[in-house]
Amino acid sequence: MKKDEKTGNVSDKKKKHHVFKHKKKKRAEEDSAIQYLQSQYSTINPEEIKTFKDLPLSQKTLKGLKDNNYITPTDIQRQAISYALQGKDILGAAKTGSGKTLAFLVPILELLFCKKWTRLDGVGALVISPTRELAYQIYETLRKVGHLHDFSAGLIIGGQNLKFERKRMDQINILICTPGRLLQHMDENPLFDCSQLQILVLDEADRCLDMGFQTTMNAIIENLPPKRQTLLFSATQTKSVKDLARLSLSFPTYVAPHEQANTVTPESLQQSYIVCEIDEKLGILWSFIRNHLKQKVLVFMATCKQVKYTYDLFCKLRPGVSLLALYGTLHQEKREKIYEEFCRKSNVVLFATDLASRGLDFPRVNWVLQFDCPENVDTYIHRAGRTARGVFGKGEGLLMLLPHEEKIVDDLTKSKIPIKKISVDPSKLQSPQRKIESLLSDNTELKQTAQRAFVSYVKSIFLMKNKEIFNIQLLDTDAYARSLGLINPPRIKFMHKFNKSSTASNGTESKTTDIIEKLEAKSVENEESDRTDSEKEDELKPISKAKIKKELPKFNFHDDNVDSDEESFLQVKKKNVDVDIPTPQTEETTTSKKKTKPLTKAAVAKKILKKKIKVNTTVKFTEDGEAIDDDKKDVKSELAKQFVNENVGGIDIEKAKEVLREEDKYDKQRFREKVKAKHKEQKRKLKNKKKEEEEGEKDEFGSSSESDGPDLSWLPDPDKVYDRNNEQQPESDEHAEGDDDDDDGGDDDDDHDNDDDDVDVGDDSELSDSEQKYHRPTKRKLVESKGIPQESINPRKIKKIEDVSASLSVQEAEALAMQLLKSK
Numbered sequence: 001m002k003k004d005e006k007t008g009n010v011s012d013k014k015k016k017h018h019v020f021k022h023k024k025k026k027r028a029e030e031d032s033a034i035q036y037l038q039s040q041y042s043t044i045n046p047e048e049i050k051t052f053k054d055l056p057l058s059q060k061t062l063k064g065l066k067d068n069n070y071i072t073p074t075d076i077q078r079q080a081i082s083y084a085l086q087g088k089d090i091l092g093a094a095k096t097g098s099g100k101t102l103a104f105l106v107p108i109l110e111l112l113f114c115k116k117w118t119r120l121d122g123v124g125a126l127v128i129s130p131t132r133e134l135a136y137q138i139y140e141t142l143r144k145v146g147h148l149h150d151f152s153a154g155l156i157i158g159g160q161n162l163k164f165e166r167k168r169m170d171q172i173n174i175l176i177c178t179p180g181r182l183l184q185h186m187d188e189n190p191l192f193d194c195s196q197l198q199i200l201v202l203d204e205a206d207r208c209l210d211m212g213f214q215t216t217m218n219a220i221i222e223n224l225p226p227k228r229q230t231l232l233f234s235a236t237q238t239k240s241v242k243d244l245a246r247l248s249l250s251f252p253t254y255v256a257p258h259e260q261a262n263t264v265t266p267e268s269l270q271q272s273y274i275v276c277e278i279d280e281k282l283g284i285l286w287s288f289i290r291n292h293l294k295q296k297v298l299v300f301m302a303t304c305k306q307v308k309y310t311y312d313l314f315c316k317l318r319p320g321v322s323l324l325a326l327y328g329t330l331h332q333e334k335r336e337k338i339y340e341e342f343c344r345k346s347n348v349v350l351f352a353t354d355l356a357s358r359g360l361d362f363p364r365v366n367w368v369l370q371f372d373c374p375e376n377v378d379t380y381i382h383r384a385g386r387t388a389r390g391v392f393g394k395g396e397g398l399l400m401l402l403p404h405e406e407k408i409v410d411d412l413t414k415s416k417i418p419i420k421k422i423s424v425d426p427s428k429l430q431s432p433q434r435k436i437e438s439l440l441s442d443n444t445e446l447k448q449t450a451q452r453a454f455v456s457y458v459k460s461i462f463l464m465k466n467k468e469i470f471n472i473q474l475l476d477t478d479a480y481a482r483s484l485g486l487i488n489p490p491r492i493k494f495m496h497k498f499n500k501s502s503t504a505s506n507g508t509e510s511k512t513t514d515i516i517e518k519l520e521a522k523s524v525e526n527e528e529s530d531r532t533d534s535e536k537e538d539e540l541k542p543i544s545k546a547k548i549k550k551e552l553p554k555f556n557f558h559d560d561n562v563d564s565d566e567e568s569f570l571q572v573k574k575k576n577v578d579v580d581i582p583t584p585q586t587e588e589t590t591t592s593k594k595k596t597k598p599l600t601k602a603a604v605a606k607k608i609l610k611k612k613i614k615v616n617t618t619v620k621f622t623e624d625g626e627a628i629d630d631d632k633k634d635v636k637s638e639l640a641k642q643f644v645n646e647n648v649g650g651i652d653i654e655k656a657k658e659v660l661r662e663e664d665k666y667d668k669q670r671f672r673e674k675v676k677a678k679h680k681e682q683k684r685k686l687k688n689k690k691k692e693e694e695e696g697e698k699d700e701f702g703s704s705s706e707s708d709g710p711d712l713s714w715l716p717d718p719d720k721v722y723d724r725n726n727e728q729q730p731e732s733d734e735h736a737e738g739d740d741d742d743d744d745g746g747d748d749d750d751d752h753d754n755d756d757d758d759v760d761v762g763d764d765s766e767l768s769d770s771e772q773k774y775h776r777p778t779k780r781k782l783v784e785s786k787g788i789p790q791e792s793i794n795p796r797k798i799k800k801i802e803d804v805s806a807s808l809s810v811q812e813a814e815a816l817a818m819q820l821l822k823s824k
């Protein structure tokens, strides 16, 4: 046995030694491999790279790439990976779908591999993406390609379990995240540490660095170590020196393999546009879907509410193909599900906002239809780029424009986007208008969704920067509302505000006001017919179209109801909207400007002071809404009265102390008076009680002498007796003096003795059992409290005494009494 143990130990030791040796050998191999790879970096010539193998990459990365069928690097990959391995900062710009994700993931894996990064080293690489879906996609690609490496990767995006993420933060080596969530961890999570960060990547860098993420990104960058490698990628790369300076990039290598190409969009992408009236758009979309039932279609719309409405409506109309909708206000879980479903399915239509426009690599999308005009050329490129992706990808893009939006085509062509005008074959058009109207008349919820869609679209147009293309005055809102199935166009509250302010600024009755007045008059007429919708009346009152050709005055517009998208795409992004019209200096404009300022405590205090609101006061109201005077709050001292009258906000501590001291005197006096009054009341009550008792004594003696019948109220409570003696002797366990506790002592004889005296019981014998059980004496009168025991009041004895005393003189009676006392 011992021998076995010994041999066992020996073999264990041998094994350990073997493992140790193997590990040591492996480490040595790895070290020499790293050294070799690093020595090759300086000699890389991107032009000579044909396959990934030609790059000095680790075996783990090469195998990971090969396992996923990535053999030949794309142009951007060849160049970006080469320069990144050499440790350069990179500004990468390449067409959509050209493989930028691998262009930054491979350098990340290689850098950490060469630095022999372990789990204990913390966050070594940070990839920031503007949307959750894109972050998820990058994370998945990293998992696939880097599966042979030992690094840990983490996906940190909004809408996930923050606690779960927090705990694991210190074990992550490669962090893929969205800006908001990353900053949240930086601010709140003590486990988050990026002081060792080696490489920072911004995917869709221009979007990450634009107005929408400005403050968040600035805060993030401040928290990062300045000594690091930085890679920026996008199909529409920023070259803004300001942006680059923010990231401490002074001399980044600009990698743009397609810069000299004839087009900025993929060659295999067929692009066309149609021009139509606003009220034809929905019908054209419907017809398009009905004519492409066997295709995968992605439809971009301007706002979440439009997406929601179109999706809800088309689901009800049943086009004969799967429909999906993806927008920022959806719950995260739903977003993930929809994203995956669209990736998986091949005959499907997805309605989406620009949330899906950047970076998402949906496989095999046949058509991208831009239902609403894109904000700018960049947005067009990203949207259209959801199709014709990868090396062999093919696809078609269709842009729908209103007549006045056709100007964007010039911008597109100038930006090297080959797009041709086409027209719709009228024979293929199907109008669902009647059906839509009837659906809306039956379905209030759908009608409200339509109204919201209407308002959100109009707002989105209003917020657009390029006023040459997006001119709200050129929108036929009536026709647009009708096309959505709304007989009366909803009132657009912000337009009224806007028009009012512009009128005030002009000081004269403008054409605009005339129209607004006319519209309002019409809206009153229309209210009659729109009454079913009263819940939304406040926001969505019907008005007629505002077809005004006049130039808009500038209005610093910030409305709460702006359609919010992923990370407030629309709302925040338009912060820099610069309507090039003079600003009217009206009160309303100033207030609206103020609204944009952050509300500081000082500002709130000032507001309160202005409104003469008394702070730190409580007013109670009756149910009828009348204020109840709280006399406790009344001040008595002159000083306090003065203080209250003067003081409308803020606290002068010293004065307040003085006031309190003064008031304290009055409070003490008030307290003394109260105590006095209380004592007085107690005394009075005591007096009354005594009086009553004296009167009561008289009564008791009177009644006993009259002996109308025995006072049985002192008898014990039969309920209690019954309970205690278990039905056997329900009424026999108490005697006159007995209190409940004493009886529990169990002097049975006494109990039985009193049986005969319990006349009440006899009286109650006629009552039913239950009535007997619940009989209660009205009030116990304790005769013994008068010092005359019950037994001693013997009528015979009294008679005898009376007889004797009657026969005696006063002296004799006195003497007899003395004698009796003495003998006693």
Ligand SMILES: Nc1ncnc2c1ncn2[C@@H]1O[C@H](COP(=O)(O)OP(=O)(O)OP(=O)(O)O)[C@@H](O)[C@H]1O
Pocket (backbone or CB within 6 Å): 069, 070, 071, 072, 073, 074, 077, 094, 095, 096, 097, 098, 099, 100, 101, 102, 234, 235, 358, 359, 360, 361, 385, 389, 390, 391
């Ligand atoms: N070397 C490669 N060989 C084959 N396919 C590749 C290669 N690199 C990338 N791909 C594929 O090309 C598609 C697009 O890649 P990716 O999403 O990285 O493009 P992108 O340039 O980031 O696009 P976007 O500008 O839209 O974000 C993906 O499906 C990816 O798997």
